[in-house]
Every structure is written in C-alpha cells, then in structure tokens.
Amino acid sequence: MRKLFWLAGALCVSLQVTFAQSQRYPIIPYPQELQAKPGVFAITPATKLVLPEDPSPFVTETEQLQLLLTQALGKPLPTVAKASKGTIVMRQNPALAGEEDYTLDVSTGQILMTAKTPTGFFRAIQTLRQLMPPSIEDARAADLKLISIPAMQLKDHPVYGWRGMHLDVSRHFFSVNYLKKFIDLLALYKMNKLHLHLTDDQGWRIEIKKYPLLTSQGAWREFNNQDSVCMQKAVDNPDMAIDTAHIIHKDGKTLYGGFYTQEQMKDIIRYAAARHVEIIPEIDMPGHMMAAIRAYPFLACSGEIGWGKSFSTPICPCNESTFAFAEDIFTEIAALFPSKYIHLGADEVEKTSWAASPLCAEVMKANNLKTVEELQSYFVKRMEKFFNSKGKTLIGWDEILEGGISPTAVLMYWRSWVPDAPVKAAQHGNQVIMTPGNPLYFDGTPDRNAIYNVYHFQPIPKGLTAGEAKHIMGAQANIWTEYIPSEKRADYMFMPRMTALAEVLWTNRNHYDDYLQRLNEQYKRLDLLGVHYRLPDLDGFTEDNVFVDKGVLDVKKPLTDMTIRYTTNGTIPDEHAKALPAHYTITSPETIKLAAFSPAGNRGDIYTLRYRKEAYRKATVVKDARPGLKLDYYNGVFKSAAKIKEQSDSSMRVNNAIIPEGMGKGGGAFGARIQGYINVPVTGIYSFYLTVDDGGILYIDDQEVVNNDGWHAPFQKSGQVALEKGWHPVKLAFVEGGGGYTLKLEYSVNGSKLQPVPDSWFGAGR
Structure with missing residues (x-):
C-alpha cells in the first residue's frame, strides 16, 4: 500500500513538473x-x-x-x-x-x-x-x-520540409489584409507553405492581363446555393454572415466576388517571403473551370456551360485553342509567382462531354489513348512539359494517377478512400504531399475530437519502405470555403487546429498532453493578435439532457479566465448575457443557450442544451444473450440513417458499435444497422457521444437518444437517457455516403469521464 501511495505521489509531482515546464516554455511546435x-x-x-x-x-x-x-x-x-x-x-x-x-x-x-x-x-x-x-x-x-x-x-530543426496550409479564395473571397494575417499565423507556428486555390467554378480570383473577362466577369456571381446555406446559418451564428465588403450592385444585380490584381499579389508574395512562407498558386483545370468557360465559352468541347453527372463541364483537351489559353495563363502565373511549384488541380473532372465529343475521339485515336482517363493524363502531361519550360514543377491532386503519371509530377493526396494512391505514387518515385480529407480538411466543422485527430495524424502512409517514405515531402491542411463566408469563420475553422499540425510536421513526436498545456498558454497571444479562434470545448452536458428529480448544470471551464454566459429565452448569448453560476439547478423542462467568452471578447461555440424530465427506463429481461451485436449491411446510397431500406444484403456479428474493415469497398456508399442489447452496470443518467462520418442515429429502448444524421465530415453529437441497471434494447443506424467512414460510440455516467462503451456491455439474442 505504501508503494502504491509513493507511485501516486511521484506521478502527481511528475505532472506538476510537466505542467510547470509547459508554462515556462510554451513553444508550439515544440523544439527537437x-x-x-x-x-x-x-x-x-x-x-x-x-x-x-x-x-x-x-x-x-x-x-x-x-x-x-x-x-x-x-x-x-x-x-x-x-x-x-x-x-x-x-x-x-x-x-x-x-x-x-x-x-x-x-x-x-x-x-x-x-x-x-x-x-x-x-x-x-x-x-x-x-x-x-x-x-x-x-x-x-x-x-x-x-x-x-x-x-x-x-x-x-524540422522533420518535414512541406508544412503547409491551403486556402480556397474562390468559393468565398478574402481580403489582402486577411491573407497577410493568415501568413503571420503560419510564420508564428513555423509553417512554410501557403497553397492558394485561386480559381474554381464559383469565381476567378487572379488578374490575367491577356484575358480580362476572367476577372471582369468571372470574379463575380449572383448568390448561389452555398451562399443561401450560409445566410440561413447566420441567423444563429453571426460568423456565418456573407462579408458585405465583397458585395457590389451592378446592372440591377447584387453580385458577390472580388479578385487580386497582379500588383496586389506581388505585395502579398513579398510579405510572405519576408516571413519565409512560400506561396504556391493553384489554377484548377481541366475541371472546376465554370467561371472561365462563362467568360470564354470556346473553352468547352461543345460550348455548353453547366453540370454533368457529377461535376461541372470541363475545358476541352482536344482543341489547340484550349492549350493556347492555358499556356497564356500559366505564362503570367509563372512570371508572377517565384515558387518553383504551380498546382494544376486536375481533380473531379466530369469527362462525359469528352466521351461524347467527335473531336476528342480523333485526338484519342491519334495519340493511342484508350480511355478518357488517359485523355486527362494527356492534358496533364502536356501542361507539365509547359511548366517545366518555365522552370516550374507541376503539383496535382491524386487523380493525376489515373491514366498514368509522369515521374516528375508531385502528387497531393486527398482522397482518403483511395489509401493506396500515395503508396503507388511514392513507389513510382513521385514526391507526395499528404492532405487526406480526414483529418486535414479544415472546412469540416471541428468538434471535441478535432485537435486530437490532427495531432495524431501520421504523415507516412502504411505500406512504404524507409526508402520509399523519403518521397513524402510533408503535409498540409486544406480550407475549402463553400461554407466559410467570413474572415472570422475562417479563423475559427483553422485555429487552433493548425497548431497541432505544425507540431506534427516540425517535431513529429507525441507530446499531446503537454501540447494541450502549451496551447492553453497561446490563447492570450491569439486574442491580442485578433484571431477569432475556436475556444476549447465545454464539458458537463450533452445537447439533449434528462433529469429524474432535478438536474444540475456544472460546466467545467477549460480556461480559468474564460466567462460562460447563458440565456433561457432562445436568444444567442452575447457579452451582456448573464454569467452562468457554478451550479445551475434545473427543476423543470427548459432550453438553455450558452457560450464561453475569452477575456478579449472572443465567443466560443454556441451550445443549445435541452432539458427534459423522465423516469429511469425499466430494464429488460434477456436470457442467454450472446456477446456482441448483430450488424445488417445494406448496399446502396442512403442520404439518411432513418431511411435505410428494410431488406439487408448481408449480416454478421460485431463486438461493438463498429463497422468492420472492407465494408463499402473502394470508398462506396452503404448503410448499416447494429442492434442488440446494452447491459448498464448501475442505475443512472447516461450520456452517449456518437461521432460519425457520414450519418448515424442511436436508439435505446426504441427511443432516439442521439441524432447525428445526414452526410457530413466526422462530427460528434450527444444525448442523455435515464437507465435502470440491466439490459436495454439498443440500435444504431449508420450511413456512409462514400469517401471513408468514421463511427465511434462513447459514454459517461452521472458526469464521469468520457470513455468508449466496453464490449462486455453488449449482447444479442441467439
């Protein structure tokens, strides 16, 4: 017993020393x-x-x-x-x-x-x-x-040479001043690459002197369906409001957009260079070119503008005028950007118009091309030769593997549902930059797992030898801005997640608990730098809460100097709302909205907590339950977990709420129902936390407990239920839309620490 006390005391002292050192040397990324x-x-x-x-x-x-x-x-x-x-x-x-x-x-x-x-x-x-x-x-x-x-x-010294961030300025536009602020944050945390996504269907953002319509027309649009979603969300979150600085009124129309002149971009490049950040431009083609085709219709094979089966109409790789246009553009881009790299994009290309084009049939025959994928490779390789003539190296998204890749192109891996893409490229001798959607797409709304997931990302994919692994240049996180309409929202989406990636790529050691302590020391600095970062998560509740006699809201503050404010009338809490007391008692059903505020007034997530009164749900008698749960698999595309078809395609047993490896082979869509019984060891209020990508719903005693439905990136939602000790029917409906899935079920009881639900709790009938 004395030895046990000694070990506990030694551990306590060790933690105190680590914490003290984190405060004394709060450096991110931590030095080697x-x-x-x-x-x-x-x-x-x-x-x-x-x-x-x-x-x-x-x-x-x-x-x-x-x-x-x-x-x-x-x-x-x-x-x-x-x-x-x-x-x-x-x-x-x-x-x-x-x-x-x-x-x-x-x-x-x-x-x-x-x-x-x-x-x-x-x-x-x-x-x-x-x-x-x-x-x-x-x-x-x-x-x-x-x-x-x-x-x-x-x-x-750094472990990886490519430590990058990507910013999409096409879907929503960002000012010169914001780009400089973004660069300052990269530099502070020793990131060294800024990948600017300058063109897409929704807007052309860089001046091209030879083709002025690209910006006079292509840089502006009427509000689209993505803007509408942002406007709807802005009702509850002001950060989702469209930035009025980028709205104009012209010819009786309200237009959104903007672009950088070449002189403005030269200023941004100089600013970045002084902070040792390299800017890599991306002009995305042959797909994602609707803004350009609208201005210059000759670029499409048929002259049509619109959408095919999956993506927008691409430019035509079978017409020499297309190559003349592209080479003119990249001549100006190569002269403007000193980086040795130019990103061609070459992802998500809708090839149906090529397949239907008689001109493309002739080009494919003349060049012995068997498929439209090889036709895309033909386009990419021609552009790479042109880049090389300008002293530049081509980067492309991992679709450039399809149809064949040249040995000198750099592959940027993003499709996490194609795990062998970076392996094949590295084994082929190509340089690879890792940007997998999970966890490095920072446009996915962050939750309490977001920083952990980024910090534990491994840049070297499985399946490479030590020699092949040297082809992994590093990694970057991507910010796609369809639903990021303001600078404040952009700050929230990438900070502080970027600091976790910075430490992964610079230090490449697991100091996670120590990192979190050092991160806490960074927030005051970010406040003074005017960064609208995401505040640490609040604990002590779920979205849907229950109480039997009375409930107590006891929020655990992750930062001592933050203030938690709340409302009970449905309004969003602001800096004038009441401060939440240490122990807030609930005796009748009500809805509480609360948010944390930093000393500088930065507001964190807005939480809506619904409280309802219920009795403990009676346990069920289950005889001879076998360990595990039954999983029914449903092949097909299901937009909602509530709408999975009735007849399953196959069934199996699983130990827990898990999806066995291999389902949805090749990144395909599917649905699953996992059901049986859960045996809770004590009577109490159970909180369940369901993290899914894409959608899922948890039912206990045939009643919905957590609804995390719909297609979305990995995100956690939670709910509570009052359970009597013993067996209770449990069902989890799950849908995967394609592209790789996440499913994780955790719990706490009566306010205990969050932890995975043990396998031993689950059972199924014989």
Missing part, C-alpha cells in the same frame, strides 16, 4: 531538443544586440527582431560589435545541417542565437517571441521595462 536551466535572461532597454559578422544577408530578420523588441520595450536595442554580459547575440553557424536549423542558448547573462541562413534566424526569432509575454503583441500596450526569457539550451 530543449534542456531547461534555472534562471532567466532579462531583456531591458539597456540590453544590446550583436549582429552576425556579415549582417547583410540577415537585414530583414534583424529588423523583425528589432520591431518585436521595439513593440515590447518602446525602442530598438542598441547594437554593439562584441558579445558581453547583457547582450543578445546573432551568430551565423555554417556547420548547421539544414536551412531552417537554429539554436538558442539562454543563460542569465546572455542570449546566443545561431543559424546558417536567414530562414533559420527567422525560426529562432519566432521561438523567442513565444517565450515573451503575450502582451508584446499589443502595439497599444504600455512599454515594458523588462522581459524575462527562461534559461535553456535549445537545438531545433
């Missing part, structure tokens, strides 16, 4: 090597700066460091020639291996910062910045007299 030391170095207005022996390559980085210190101290540091006590020393170190490598040696008497390149110094400065108090981010704050930097020895 950090040796903590006692004491601090005090930066004051009297501190002096020692520049590298040859300062000329590092002028920009020196200015950035001085700007940071000026904002904190009120004036730049004086520079001196020699290192001594009380100095910050920047020293070039050619012996460091990588372009981004750096070291920081902080003692009570000096800070020594070394790097081989300007990029390395910039990364070191961002680490130093995160060690400074968040108040330095506020240019209006009073000048500090002293900044304490904790002593340490630090050696750092």
